[in-house]
Amino acid sequence: MTIWDMLIYLPIAEVSVNAALLLGLGGMVGVLSGMFGVGGGFLITPLLFIVGIPPAVAVATSANQIVASSVSGLMAHIRRRNVDFRMGGVLLVGGLAGSALGVGVFNYLKEMGQVDLLVNLCYVVFLGIVGFMMLVESLRAIQRSRMQGGGAVPQRRKHTWVHALPIKIKFRVSGLYISVIPPVLVGVAVGMLAAVMGVGGGFIMVPAMIYLLGMPTKVVIGTSLFQIIFVAGFTTVLHAATNQTVDVVLALLLLLGGVVGAQFGTRIGTRLKAEQLRILLAALVLFVCGKLALDLLLTPSELYSLGTAGGE
Amino acid sequence: MLRWVLLLLVLATPLRAEKVVLGLSRDEVAITATFDGSNILIFGAIKREAPIPADTELEVIIALAGPSEPVTVRRKERVAGIWANVDAVEVDAAPSFYAVLSSAPLDEALSAVEDLRNDITIPRAIRSVGAPMNVKDSEAFTRALIRIRERAGLYQVLENSVDLEEDTLFRGQVTLPANLTEGPYRTRIFLTRDGSIVDVYETEIAVNKVGLERWLYELSRNQPLLYGLMALAIAVAAGWGASTGFRLLQR
Numbered sequence: 001m002t003i004w005d006m007l008i009y010l011p012i013a014e015v016s017v018n019a020a021l022l023l024g025l026g027g028m029v030g031v032l033s034g035m036f037g038v039g040g041g042f043l044i045t046p047l048l049f050i051v052g053i054p055p056a057v058a059v060a061t062s063a064n065q066i067v068a069s070s071v072s073g074l075m076a077h078i079r080r081r082n083v084d085f086r087m088g089g090v091l092l093v094g095g096l097a098g099s100a101l102g103v104g105v106f107n108y109l110k111e112m113g114q115v116d117l118l119v120n121l122c123y124v125v126f127l128g129i130v131g132f133m134m135l136v137e138s139l140r141a142i143q144r145s146r147m148q149g150g151g152a153v154p155q156r157r158k159h160t161w162v163h164a165l166p167i168k169i170k171f172r173v174s175g176l177y178i179s180v181i182p183p184v185l186v187g188v189a190v191g192m193l194a195a196v197m198g199v200g201g202g203f204i205m206v207p208a209m210i211y212l213l214g215m216p217t218k219v220v221i222g223t224s225l226f227q228i229i230f231v232a233g234f235t236t237v238l239h240a241a242t243n244q245t246v247d248v249v250l251a252l253l254l255l256l257g258g259v260v261g262a263q264f265g266t267r268i269g270t271r272l273k274a275e276q277l278r279i280l281l282a283a284l285v286l287f288v289c290g291k292l293a294l295d296l297l298l299t300p301s302e303l304y305s306l307g308t309a310g311g312e
Numbered sequence: 313m314l315r316w317v318l319l320l321l322v323l324a325t326p327l328r329a330e331k332v333v334l335g336l337s338r339d340e341v342a343i344t345a346t347f348d349g350s351n352i353l354i355f356g357a358i359k360r361e362a363p364i365p366a367d368t369e370l371e372v373i374i375a376l377a378g379p380s381e382p383v384t385v386r387r388k389e390r391v392a393g394i395w396a397n398v399d400a401v402e403v404d405a406a407p408s409f410y411a412v413l414s415s416a417p418l419d420e421a422l423s424a425v426e427d428l429r430n431d432i433t434i435p436r437a438i439r440s441v442g443a444p445m446n447v448k449d450s451e452a453f454t455r456a457l458i459r460i461r462e463r464a465g466l467y468q469v470l471e472n473s474v475d476l477e478e479d480t481l482f483r484g485q486v487t488l489p490a491n492l493t494e495g496p497y498r499t500r501i502f503l504t505r506d507g508s509i510v511d512v513y514e515t516e517i518a519v520n521k522v523g524l525e526r527w528l529y530e531l532s533r534n535q536p537l538l539y540g541l542m543a544l545a546i547a548v549a550a551g552w553g554a555s556t557g558f559r560l561l562q563r
Binding site for chain 1: 343344345346347348349383384385386387388389390393394395396397453456457459460461490491492493494521524525526528529532533536537539540541542543544546547548550551552553554555556558559
């Protein structure tokens with residue numbers, strides 16, 4: 001038996017899966033995590049479904065793996081001084097409040113039934129909007145920089161309503177002097193969505209930081225990772241304590257691939273231009289969105305599905 | 313009174329004339345970290361005090377059932393252009409694993425009445441009491457459950473897979489898949505003649521996680537908070553370790 005077809009039995013998921021496949025999945029998502037500052041939950045959770053991991057275990061365990069790849073990515077960003085801890089802290093305060101709120105919303109929806117469908121629709125709508133906006137914006141930015149001869153980076157520090165709010169704080173790393181209200185609100189919104197959709201929320205956080213708060217792209221990724229570690233860590237412990245669905249063996253395999261991948265991702269990320277980075281992320285987000293939308297629209301090959309009773 | 317008892321015994325003896333003596337290649341399956349399925353050889357002999365009856369064929373049926381648990385079967389329907397789960401039927405008890413092996417086609421080896429009495433075939437092994445009012449075709453849900461689990465190798469019907477030699481020695485092999493639920497696996501061996509059951513032998517095969525698998529599983533159930541914090545610590549340590557390792561490599 002070679003390393004490529006070694007099967008590992010997962011104690012909590014109660015299935016046995018090819019170990020190399022899980023390492024590869026983790027590695028791939030780790031690269032993305034380091035490049036874009038997204039936790040990769042929106043990718044790894046659906047991928048684990050396909051591999052045959054029970055959904056509840058997949059959601060909880062990917063939160064655990066996100067912590068690892070985010071820590072790995074964050075360390076690299078801290079060394080480059082690309083993390084705005086003050087902004088991250090403000091976002092985190094909102095994020096934890098939002099995730100507590102989101103868990104409440106999630107449980108309410110669970111009682112109403114149809115939570116799976118709602119989560120899927122959430123994915124399609126948010127991934128669609130975010131991906132499309134980023135694609136359009138970064139294409140425009142590239143066009144602009146071409147017309148200016150490719151040298152100057154366009155200034156996006158316009159004065160909007162965001163700058164008219166009270167309680168202003170200086171965010172030195174981001175080069176911003178704005179009110180804490182918008183970051184807290186962004187944190188709450190992302191925390192809520194993250195809890196409902198079972199992800200770290202980076203793919204919403206990153207564009208929100210760029211377009212709503214006007215933070216520079218380089219700082220955004222490190223700061224987003226910093227914030228995600230806490231939200232995903234909180235989610236992991238919560239899932240383990242209440243549902244007992246975190247599979248450490250599965251997480252370990254994913255994160256072994258993930259932490260290595262994240263290091264490579266960070267290096268690739270620093271070599272690319274901000275606009276190119278955003279176009280790639282937009283394409284990826286739109287791709288996942290399209291896949292999920294097709295699943296909802298196309299006739300499935302098996303109309304029936306099995307679930308554990310009571311565990312809706 | 314004694315005369316009646318004796319008469320009963322005499323009448324009953326032909327029915328019990330053939331008995332199963334069983335052997336298993338293993339009565340315990342240990343799920344380790346590298347568990348990728350397991351084969352169990354079920355073999356035995358038929359002990360009899362009278363000569364072999366010549367008028368009817370002797371057949372052997374082996375039924376191996378994993379622990380039963382309730383299952384919800386959902387069906388998707390198109391709602392406003394989107395495929396969504398609409399109807400659901402709760403199956404009260406369905407075995408997590410079920411294999412039926414027989415020495416002849418099942419409908420020859422087993423009469424419908426005996427199947428009803430002993431719940432031997434797969435549809436009989438699944439217990440579904442009632443479907444909600446709005447679901448008219450609840451059998452379709454049970455059929456779907458069987459279909460999905462058959463595809464996953466969890467339900468197996470293996471006709472003609474029991475070797476029966478000289479009407480005395482028999483053996484059959486069950487392949488357990490890798491994604492096994494732990495618990496006692498009820499094993500039943502039926503001897504039939506002309507579709508009616510002559511003797512039943514029942515035993516259990518224990519399927520259990522061992523070693524690290526067992527320890528992790530127990531910890532996650534008994535100390536969930538500690539388990540969660542451990543998972544978190546592993547994640548942070550791995551992330552930090554990889555980052556530091558890479559930096560050292562670059563120097």
